[in-house]
Amino acid sequence: AQKVTQAQTEISVVEKEDVTLDCVYETRDTTYYLFWYKQPPSGELVFLIRRNSFDEQNEISGRYSWNFQKSTSSFNFTITASQVVDSAVYFCALSEALDLAAGNKLTFGGGTRVLVKP
């Protein structure tokens, strides 16, 4: 069965510090997809990134970067030079592509709350 673990429940940083969110996953599929979502205080989940299991290239988007390592089953997320607007709960999620019965089910981690203080 698939599982996603976000061991850090809450991280507090001062503005301009870097913060890294850990995500470890378990799956028996060879083809799968990993996602990160941001949930600001308003509640809506905002899509940040989608990565398939065959693409281990790290990705950078502005102040956001992602480090995917299949060898350790991890898909970590770093916010560089954090800002107060980055304060939110961040979720890592997994979708198994080959399990047709699963119907694109997303398995979510428990989330990491990031608090950026001015």
Place this chain on the structure above:
Amino acid sequence: DGGITQSPKYLFRKEGQNVTLSCEQNLNHDAMYWYRQDPGQGLRLIYYSQIVNDFQKGDIAEGYSVSREKKESFPLTVTSAQKNPTAFYLCASSVGLAGGETQYFGPGTRLLVL
């Protein structure tokens, strides 16, 4: 402006009452989903639908029902059989139901029991 709308933003339920949460999307997506989020936890899948008039149970479907009469709409009914309905409910949609399709979420409905 394409997106997903959910209403109401807050909903109060009395004991023994059924309540219906609305979800509408204008993204022309085929697949739609309902998730439940409890405080401090991740999301859990209630129901999902790939096409009109077809839907499947997720991990926690007991006490809930859905319909999909139109492509754009996927309402969720929380029945009186759901003994612990207080939660934040999120609707999502994706282009299709293939594994790995990105799901986009609505703003959510917070359900409280009086």
